[in-house]
Amino acid sequence: xxxxxxxxxxxLVSGGLDSATCLAIAGDRGFECYALSFxxxxxxxxxLIAARRLAETAGVLEHKVIELNMGAIGGSALxxxxxxIPEQESEGIPVTYVPARNTVFLSYALAWAEVLNANAIFIxxxxxxxSGYPDCRPEYIEAFQTLINLATxxxxxxxxxxxxxxxxxxTKAEIIKTGVGxxxxxxxxxxxxxxxxxGRACGQCDSCRFRVxxxxxxxxxxxxxxx
Amino acid sequence: xxxxxxxxxxxLVSGGLDSATCLAIAGDRGFECYALSFxxxxxxxxxLIAARRLAETAGVLEHKVIELNMGAIGGSALxxxxxxIPEQESEGIPVTYVPARNTVFLSYALAWAEVLNANAIFIxxxxxxxSGYPDCRPEYIEAFQTLINLATxxxxxxxxxxxxxxxxxxTKAEIIKTGVGxxxxxxxxxxxxxxxxxGRACGQCDSCRFRVxxxxxxxxxxxxxxx
Numbered sequence: 001x002x003x004x005x006x007x008x009x010x011x012l013v014s015g016g017l018d019s020a021t022c023l024a025i026a027g028d029r030g031f032e033c034y035a036l037s038f039x040x041x042x043x044x045x046x047x048l049i050a051a052r053r054l055a056e057t058a059g060v061l062e063h064k065v066i067e068l069n070m071g072a073i074g075g076s077a078l079x080x081x082x083x084x085i086p087e088q089e090s091e092g093i094p095v096t097y098v099p100a101r102n103t104v105f106l107s108y109a110l111a112w113a114e115v116l117n118a119n120a121i122f123i124x125x126x127x128x129x130x131s132g133y134p135d136c137r138p139e140y141i142e143a144f145q146t147l148i149n150l151a152t153x154x155x156x157x158x159x160x161x162x163x164x165x166x167x168x169x170x171t172k173a174e175i176i177k178t179g180v181g182x183x184x185x186x187x188x189x190x191x192x193x194x195x196x197x198x199g200r201a202c203g204q205c206d207s208c209r210f211r212v213x214x215x216x217x218x219x220x221x222x223x224x225x226x227x
Numbered sequence: 228x229x230x231x232x233x234x235x236x237x238x239l240v241s242g243g244l245d246s247a248t249c250l251a252i253a254g255d256r257g258f259e260c261y262a263l264s265f266x267x268x269x270x271x272x273x274x275l276i277a278a279r280r281l282a283e284t285a286g287v288l289e290h291k292v293i294e295l296n297m298g299a300i301g302g303s304a305l306x307x308x309x310x311x312i313p314e315q316e317s318e319g320i321p322v323t324y325v326p327a328r329n330t331v332f333l334s335y336a337l338a339w340a341e342v343l344n345a346n347a348i349f350i351x352x353x354x355x356x357x358s359g360y361p362d363c364r365p366e367y368i369e370a371f372q373t374l375i376n377l378a379t380x381x382x383x384x385x386x387x388x389x390x391x392x393x394x395x396x397x398t399k400a401e402i403i404k405t406g407v408g409x410x411x412x413x414x415x416x417x418x419x420x421x422x423x424x425x426g427r428a429c430g431q432c433d434s435c436r437f438r439v440x441x442x443x444x445x446x447x448x449x450x451x452x453x454x
Contacts, residue, residue, distance in 0.1 A: 064300075073291075073338050100338035103378050107334040111300050111327035140377040147374055150367040151330050 006032045008118040009164070010109045011060070013037050015050030016191045017211060018167055021179035022124035023058050025166045028182055034116060035060040036109055040068040040101075046199035050190040057188065066108055073099065102135035106144055106163070113161050114152050120162045121148075126175070127168050141165050172214030180220055187223035200227045233259045235345040236391070237336045238287070240264050242277030243418040244438060245394055248406035249351035250285050252393045255409055261343060262287040263336055267295040267328075273426035277417040284415065293335055300326065329362035333371055333390070340388050341379050347389045348375075353402070354395050368392050399441030407447055414450035427454045 009031035013019045026033050035055035039048055048065065055063035102125065109121045125136040134140060145163045152161065167175050179186065191211045192201035201208050203226045215222035236258035240246045253260050262282035266275055275292065282290035329352065336348045352363040361367060372390045379388065394402050406413065418438045419428035428435050430453045442449035 067294075073335070073342055099341040100334055100378060103337055103374065104331070104334040107327055107331040108300070110330055114326040115300055135378045137377070140374070143370070143374045143377050147330065147367070147370040150364065150370050151327060151362045 006030070007120070008032045008034065008116055009120040009122050010034045010036055010113045010116065010118050011122040012105055012109055012124065013051045013055055013063070014124075015047035015052075015054060015189060016124075016207075017172075017179070017186055017189045017214075018124035018126060018175060018191075019051075020054050020184050020186065020189045021175050021182070022122050022167060023054060023060075024179055024182035024184045026120070026122045026164070027058060031120060031122075033058065033060045033122075034112065034118065035063040036105075036112060037063070037065045038068050038105060038108070039065055046195045046197060047190050050188055050199060053188045057185065064112065068104065100135070102133075102140070103144075110148055110151065110161065118161060120164050122164045122166070124167050125165050126170065126172075128171055136168075138165075138168060141168065171217070172210050173217035176214050176218040176220050180218075185223075187225075191224075196227055198225070200225045202227055233257070234347070235259045235261065235343055236347040236349050237261045237263055237340045237343065237345050238349040239332055239336055239351065240278045240282055240290070241351075242274035242279075242281060242416060243351075243434075244399075244406070244413055244416045244441075245351035245353060245402060245418075246278075247281050247411050247413065247416045248402050248409070249349050249394060250281060250287075251406055251409035251411045253347070253349045253391070254285060258347060258349075260285065260287045260349075261339065261345065262290040263332075263339060264290065264292045265295050265332060265335070266292055273422045273424060274417050277415055277426060280415045284412065291339065295331065327362070329360075329367070330371075337375055337378065337388065345388060347391050349391045349393070351394050352392050353397065353399075355398055363395075365392075365395060368395065398444070399437050400444035403441050403445040403447050407445075412450075414452075418451075423454055425452070427452045429454055 007030060009026045011023045011026050011033050013023055013035040014037065023033060023035065035051070037048060037051040052063065102123070106121065106123065113121050125141065127137055141163060148161050148163060170178065176186070190199045190201070191207045193205040193207050194202050201224050203212065211224065212222065234257060236253045238250045238253050238260050240250055240262040241264065250260060250262065262278070264275060264278040279290065329350070333348065333350065336350070340348050352368065354364055368390060375388050375390060397405065403413070417426045417428070418434045420432040420434050421429050428451050430439065438451065439449065
């Protein structure tokens with residue numbers, strides 16, 4: 001048995017293509033991974049089933065699913081059933097934006113990272129195919145890193161919890177190629193905003209369109225099951 | 228009826244002395260107040276009863292209590308029953324520190340503020356009697372304001388949600404004097420880390436000691452009920 005302490009990372013795993021790749025990258029970089037998912041009243045609960053399978057397949061040390069009642073706050077087509085999900089390209093910030101979602105997710109990741117004495121938090125945000133969400137931009141991530149350094153007991157005592165965004169500059173096709181190189185099984189992932197209970201995608205929403213064209217550009221066979 | 232739209236604020240209300248004062252200040256500054264509390268497995272559930280009474284007395288437009296499962300993350304004497312609450316002054320950051328607590332609370336406040344189109348978030352943090360929590364310091368608050376500006380749809384579109392910390396530079400005695408001037412009924416508040424089910428304070432923990440000496444210094448009669 002080695003006495004060397006392995007680096008630990010909390011990895012946000014939504015069940016989608018990006019977070020599956022992010023989890024594989026964290027493992028490949030030598031981190032012991034702790035997967036964190038959220039049940040936030042998202043319509044696509046098949047996402048969570050996918051997250052569980054991905055975490056298990058990746059051999060994470062622990063997988064926590066935190067129940068969030070984002071529906072109580074409302075304001076997004078992803079959690080509010082009074083707002084319909086658009087099938088056409090939208091301008092500006094789309095109605096599928098969930099208010100402060102990444103801020104809430106990263107806050108929990110930070111709490112858990114602090115308890116675990118983790119060295120890093122991995123999140124699969126992407127600034128290119130980002131659907132216009134403000135909390136996927138590099139300047140947002142930098143601001144959260146600053147917050148981490150000031151917010152935490154470990155930060156005050158001189159350690160660092162590094163916020164890692166390995167996908168931030170990659171195109172969807174580059175993400176897919178990276179994941180294929182790390183043996184990610186994209187058949188396990190669900191990206192669709194309105195996947196059915198079997199995890200089959202609609203093929204129409206923003207998220208599906210990015211994914212379809214990503215596989216095409218990467219020249220990788222698309223394992224997605226459509227409705 | 229006036230057509231002038233009133234400013235709106237989300238106010239974090241824990242049920243303690245500080246947040247009660249903060250709520251009164253927000254109201255006094257002309258904000259329509261939306262109170263936000265958290266049920267995060269804190270031992271002192273009497274805090275939440277106090278929060279409800281305070282919100283009602285202050286006439287807030289809505290009071291949301293969000294259930295957080297911080298206990299699932301662990302790591303603090305306030306939520307983890309395996310860690311005992313110290314009765315003596317502790318050095319450095321105390322065991323009652325809840326990992327990333329204010330970051331999680333403010334994230335939810337931000338989500339709700341965005342949905343409400345609120346102009347401000349009020350939090351009763353205090354950098355003097357702050358018990359050594361890193362997430363009560365002015366530099367932490369500044370970092371969160373930067374995050375707000377970058378994280379939100381309204382921020383991107385040019386509006387500002389202002390993070391207000393009216394108590395940050397005040398001593399406990401100054402907070403009490405301010406609240407008395409705004410007719411806050413401190414008899415409704417609970418500050419104790421281990422108050423009993425009737426809301427009676429232990430008189431021994433850090434939080435009780437700050438409160439007792441605050442009333443003494445302010446020369447205001449202490450309405451706290453002790454065990």
